[in-house]
Amino acid sequence: MALRTIRQMGDEILTKKCREVKEVTPRMKELIEDMLETMYEGNGVGLAAPQVGVLKRVVVIDVGEGPLILINPRITACRGEQTGDEGCLSLPGKAGVVTRPNYVKIEAWNENMERFELEGEGLLARAFCHEIDHLEGRMYVEKVEGPLHEVEEEEEEEA
Numbered sequence: 001m002a003l004r005t006i007r008q009m010g011d012e013i014l015t016k017k018c019r020e021v022k023e024v025t026p027r028m029k030e031l032i033e034d035m036l037e038t039m040y041e042g043n044g045v046g047l048a049a050p051q052v053g054v055l056k057r058v059v060v061i062d063v064g065e066g067p068l069i070l071i072n073p074r075i076t077a078c079r080g081e082q083t084g085d086e087g088c089l090s091l092p093g094k095a096g097v098v099t100r101p102n103y104v105k106i107e108a109w110n111e112n113m114e115r116f117e118l119e120g121e122g123l124l125a126r127a128f129c130h131e132i133d134h135l136e137g138r139m140y141v142e143k144v145e146g147p148l149h150e151v152e153e154e155e156e157e158e159a
Helices: 026-041 123-135
Strands: 046-048 058-061 068-079 082-087 094-100 103-109 115-121
Touching: 026 046, 026 058, 046 123, 058 123, 068 115, 068 123, 082 123, 094 123, 103 123, 115 123
Parallel strands: none
Antiparallel strands: 046 058, 058 068, 068 103, 082 094, 103 115
16 A cells, blocks of 8 residues: 555546446556545545546545445435535645535445445544545535635644
């Protein structure tokens, strides 16, 4: 495993749409392990492959219940609303108020390319939306209500 460099807002790769993963190769497994290590080192709750310079539809998330690996994730249902601070490892030290669905259901594939569904509420729902947006070349700052503000490192979380 190795730490990867997190691309910062302004890097063109963060504006590009990611390609679907057709198979999980040893290189893809290495990417997933590196993404988890990089996310934990950055104290984030999620990380998408384009944030480490790879235009593949791969996301890792851990909201405190253990790591989730999502390959080719897509949202299949959402409802409700939550509004709160959101940050991003690609824009360290900043956060902004974003409204997201409070409940999200996704479909994805695991590292063995087995299809599964997951449901999430609150922070997990926010993380699903945030990270899937990255796969589409969008960042949370496009949805911020009002100005971005500075955050202390220990309170900063990527959703």
